[in-house]
Amino acid sequence: MPELDVEEYEGDLRDPESLLRAADGCGQVFHVAADYRLWSKNPEDMYRSNVGGTRNMLAAAQAAGVERVVYTSTVGCIGIPAADENGPGIGDENTPVSEDMMSGTYKRSKYFAEKVALEFAEAGLPVVIVNPTAPMGDHDFKPTPTGAIVRDFLRGAMPAYIDTGLNVVNVRDVALGHLLACERGIPGQRYILGCENMTLGQILRELGQITGRRAPRVKLPYAVAWAAGMVTTGFAHLTGIPPRAPMEAVRMAKKKMWVSHAKAQDQLGFEPQSPVTAFIDAINWFEGRR
Numbered sequence: 001m002p003e004l005d006v007e008e009y010e011g012d013l014r015d016p017e018s019l020l021r022a023a024d025g026c027g028q029v030f031h032v033a034a035d036y037r038l039w040s041k042n043p044e045d046m047y048r049s050n051v052g053g054t055r056n057m058l059a060a061a062q063a064a065g066v067e068r069v070v071y072t073s074t075v076g077c078i079g080i081p082a083a084d085e086n087g088p089g090i091g092d093e094n095t096p097v098s099e100d101m102m103s104g105t106y107k108r109s110k111y112f113a114e115k116v117a118l119e120f121a122e123a124g125l126p127v128v129i130v131n132p133t134a135p136m137g138d139h140d141f142k143p144t145p146t147g148a149i150v151r152d153f154l155r156g157a158m159p160a161y162i163d164t165g166l167n168v169v170n171v172r173d174v175a176l177g178h179l180l181a182c183e184r185g186i187p188g189q190r191y192i193l194g195c196e197n198m199t200l201g202q203i204l205r206e207l208g209q210i211t212g213r214r215a216p217r218v219k220l221p222y223a224v225a226w227a228a229g230m231v232t233t234g235f236a237h238l239t240g241i242p243p244r245a246p247m248e249a250v251r252m253a254k255k256k257m258w259v260s261h262a263k264a265q266d267q268l269g270f271e272p273q274s275p276v277t278a279f280i281d282a283i284n285w286f287e288g289r290r
Contacts, residue, residue: 054113134194165256193272197258206275
C-alpha cells in the first residue's frame with residue numbers, strides 16, 4: 001500500500017527462491033498471505049498456495065535464521081462444539097477439531113497449512129499461530145468474503161439472509177493482535193483473534209442503523225440456500241465466473257462460527273474494540289471507492 005514506508009520484494013508463495021530472497025536479513029516474519037476464496041475452478045491452486053506456500057515460507061524463514069514467525073491461520077481451523085439447550089457452542093483453542101470438520105477447499109487447505117506450521121514449531125522454528133475470526137474494516141480491496149457482506153448490503157444486493165453466525169473483529173485489532181503474538185506469544189501455541197459473536201441478522205441490522213438503510217427482513221430456510229448454492233456453483237463450473245452463493249459458503253453457514261478470544265486476552269493482552277468500529281470503517285471504505 002502507498003501509505004506504508006516499507007521496502008518491497010515481489011514474490012510468490014509457490015516460488016521458494018523468491019521467498020528466500022525476501023526473508024534474508026529479516027529478524028521476524030509474518031506469514032499473512034493466503035488464497036482466501038470460497039470458490040475456485042481449480043481447487044488444487046488453493047492447496048499449492050496455502051499448504052505448499054506455507055511450507056515454502058517457513059522453510060525460507062528457517063534458512064534465514066529469524067527470531068520469530070507469526071503464521072496467520074483462520075477461525076475455520078478451530079473446533080466448534082455442538083449446540084445444546086443453552087444455544088450454539090462456543091469454541092476455543094482447545095476444542096477438538098479434525099479434518100472431517102473442514103467444509104470446503106479453503107478450510108481444508110488452511111487446516112493442513114496449520115499442521116505444517118505446527119510441524120515447524122515442533123522442529124524448533126519459533127512459530128506462533130493466530131486464528132483471526134471474521135475481520136472487517138477498511139482497505140478490503142478484493143473484497144474478502146466477510147467484506148463482501150458490507151459491500152453487498154450497501155449495494156442493496158442482499159434482499160434476504162440465512163440463520164448463521166460469525167465472530168466479528170476490526171481488522172485493525174487483528175493487525176495489533178499479530179504484533180502482540182510476535183512479542184508475547186508462545187511458539188507452537190494458537191491464539192484466536194476475535195471479538196463479538198453475532199448472527200448475520202444482527203450484523204445486517206447494525207449496518208442498517210449506521211447507514212439509515214433498511215436491513216433485509218426475510219430469513220431464508222437453509223434448504224433454499226442449499227438449493228441456490230447448488231445451482232449457482234454448478235453454473236460457475238460451466239462458465240468460470242465465481243458464483244453469487246458458493247456451495248462452500250452455504251456449508252460453512254450451517255454452523256455458527258462462535259468462539260472465545262479469552263486466551264489471547266489473558267496471555268497477549270489482546271483488547272479488541274467494538275465491532276461497530278469495524279462496520280463504520282468498512283462502510284466508509286466501500287462508499288469512498290464508489
